[in-house]
Amino acid sequence: MKREMILPVVFTVIFLIMTGLYAAIFFFLELPVIVKIIIAALLLLLCAVMVYLLLERNKEIQEEKDNDISKY
Secondary structure, eight states: OOHHHHHHHHHHHHHHHHHHHHHHHHHHSOOOHHHHHHHHHHHHHHHHHHHHHHHHHHHHHHTTSSOGGGGO
16 A cells, blocks of 8 residues: 555545434434434435545556656
């Protein structure tokens, strides 16, 4: 794994853990089931987008195309 690929993976893992903990809070609260389902669906969608962005970023790094991390 290249050095440039470590930071996006770590950030994504931290984001997924924090989102999972945030979702767990709502399942312990007394809310209607439909509200819990809507919140879970939105958080699941958010996690899916984050994983998609990670995959796109890793593909970009592997192709060595426009590696913007080296510009900073």
